[in-house]
Amino acid sequence: MFKKITILFTAALFILVSNAILFASEGPKGNDRKGKYTYRKVYKSCSESGQVESATPKISPSDKTMAEWKSIFDTKNFDEFGCKDHWVSLSDEDFLDIYSYFYGHASDSPSPATCK
Amino acid sequence: MKKNLATILILIFVSGLFQLTGCTPDKTVKTAETQTEDRSWMFHDIVDADFVKAHMDNPMPANVMLIDSRPHKTKFIKGHIPGAVSIPFSEFDKKTNLLPEDKNALLIYYCEGETCKLSHNSARKAEALGYKNVKVYAKGYPEWATLYGGSADTVPVKSGEVEGAIDLERFAAIIADDPGSILLIDVRDPDEFKKGSFKTAINIPVESLDKKINDLPEDKPVVFVCSTGARSGEAFYMAKDLKKSLKEVYYVEAGITFKADGQYEIKKPVKP
Incomplete structure (x- = not known):
């Protein structure tokens, strides 16, 4: 009896962990193309309000790995970007799109951001 | 006596009618002669169908542009010489950016036949811009369609799998058969564009697109390209x-990949 329970528990644990890994590796499901534009739009708005020097974003997705971007976006830690008020006021959809852009073109992704 | 008088009066009345309506052989001949003499509106360098055929190819050779000066919706779309670019005379000033950069490029204008002035007027404007090798195919589309057939139906744009993307097979067909039916905008940097692009x-680099976006015409689908889809997607x-008034926009x-000989290769990118 005890053996059966152990086997069932181990199997359930294995399935849970596998799904977690699978989910983590798939990344956010937003629109990365739209996210690129939205990111640039945020920076342009930031620049117009004088909070950053240039409308051209300084941070590229290829500056960090997928795991690093996941950590930043999961915790919504946008200190590096500046313009916190613009970032916190993003809609859920825009946030997900920008996250997808950074995650999908991170330095260790299949398509690291190489063009501007 | 009375009968003769009546006959004479009727004849006078009828001849008077002819005079009033101008139905006299002399007047008709005079008008025709006047028309054939007045060719001052024609461009100074006229070519024929053989010349056009000898200089065109698929894709069009570098530094050759065949230009349809007729209205886009009512004429060009319904039929045009394959490979021609639509620059209606009425929109000449707005579309000078579609002309080649090289002022020595061969420009061949045509329109709706020997009495159509649009191509001649366009050719003169092109010369005024500094283009040195400008011709007019005076007999234009009607003759071409008779001799070789025209491109009666434009290749309609078709959406691809993701939002905004154009169907790649359809895009390739448009580039091959009907490139003038779309406004193709390469959003890479100028130095990349110089190394090779679609003819x-x-x-318009994506960094400066926002300043020029309101100048984009709305009469044909707009398709953005770059080297990966990243910048064109952004565009x-x-x-x-x-x-928002642009109804048909794609990327x-x-x-x-553009090759030195003008050929290109399209590859679907690997999505993460």
Whole structure:
């Protein structure tokens, strides 16, 4: 009896962990193309309000790995970007799109951001 | 006696009618002679169908542009010489960016036949811009369609798998058969564009697109290209955001490699 329970528990644990890994590796499901534009739009708005020097974003997705971007976006830690008020006021959809852009073109992704 | 008088009066009345309506052989001949003499509106360098055929290819050779000066919707779309670019005379000033950069490029204008002035007027304007090798195919589309057939149906744009993307096979067909039916905008940097692009593409780098977006014409589909789909995708969303009046906007979601000989290769990118 005890053996059966152990086997069932181990199997359930294995399935849970596998799904977690699978989910983590798939990344956010937003629109990365739209996210690129939205990111640039945020920076342009930031620049117009004088909070950053240039409308051209300084941070590229290829500056960090997928795991690093996941950590930043999961915790919504946008200190590096500046313009916190613009970032916190993003809609859920825009946030997900920008996250997808950074995650999908991170330095260790299949398509690291190489063009501007 | 009375009968003769009546006959004479009737004859006088009828001849008077002819005089009033101008139905006299002399007047008709005079008008025709006047028309054949007045060719001052024609361009100074006229070519024929053989010349056009000898200089065109698929894709069109570098530094050759065949230009249809007729209205886009009512004429060009319904039929045009394959490979021609649509620059209606009425929009000449707005579309000078579609002309080649090289002022020595061969420009061949045509329109709706020997009495159509649009191509001649366009050719003169092109010369005024500094183009040195400008011709007019005076007999124009009617003769071409008779001799070789025209491109009666444009290749309609078709959406691809993701939002905003153009169907890649359809895009390739448009580039091959009907490039003038779309406004193709290459959003890469000028130095990249110089190394090679589609023959009918104009270059507006994505960084400066927002300043020019309101100048984009709305009479044909707009298609953005770059080398991976990243910048062209950005351009697509920019256009949807900043110029909502543009009804048909697409981008090429693919990797594009341009070769030195003008050929290109389109590859679907690997998505993460």
